[in-house]
């Protein structure tokens with residue numbers, strides 16, 4: 001039986017009109033297995049971010065179906081899709097996207113609040129996550145007082161607030177030096193091994209391969225290669 005946990009079937013996405021039209025994805029069918037770390041590789045402009053945006057319900061395909069936790073999300077209303085995004089999916093980006101005037105712990109606590117405003121004990125849960133990521137002594141620092149690697153750890157902690165089963169990361173180590181990058185690879189790997197999350201990482205960075213279960217390579221909006229590692 002095919003594993004339709006997270007993925008796309010026959011998905012096409014175009015941007016722009018007529019002569020200016022760009023076909024970012026051309027009939028891509030691809031599923032990402034539950035409880036695995038998958039890589040999406042490929043040259044710049046090959047459609048990696050577009051594919052991740054479909055999986056994250058940030059974008060709807062022109063054609064085809066997107067599945068999240070086995071549910072075809074195309075059939076849902078916009079409001080229902082927003083709930084899926086809030087409860088099921090977290091995002092990590094190259095540029096961290098932290099709130100600059102908030103401390104590390106407030107950034108993470110806000111992550112909890114955005115997912116569930118009724119939740120109590122947000123500061124304690126935020127502290128626990130940051131301690132787990134080795135930032136116990138940086139709780140009250142603002143992003144500009146942290147190193148790039150530390151900022152990305154705060155961003156991952158914020159993304160994980162509310163315990164979403166799926167984590168999508170777009171070039172999460174592209175702004176980091178070798179050591180900080182490796183640390184982020186290990187943290188996301190532990191999200192799979194220790195927490196059973198499903199992680200999809202878009203990357204150019206070959207260092208990710210030793211941490212991944214599977215890799216697909218996009219070229220010109222199509223899957224060029226699939227490989228189990």
Ligand SMILES: Nc1ncnc2c1ncn2[C@@H]1O[C@H](COP(=O)(O)OP(=O)(O)O)[C@@H](O)[C@H]1O
Pocket residue numbers: 015016022023024042043044045046047048049050051
């Ligand atoms: N919002 C957009 N408007 C217009 N073109 C876009 C938009 N997003 C992506 N594209 C185009 O779609 C193609 C795929 O982009 P993208 O998915 O961002 O590739 P990648 O992440 O692999 O670099 C590129 O040609 C890009 O210029």
Ligand SMILES: [Mg+2]
Pocket residue numbers: 048049050170
């Ligand atoms: Mg991209």
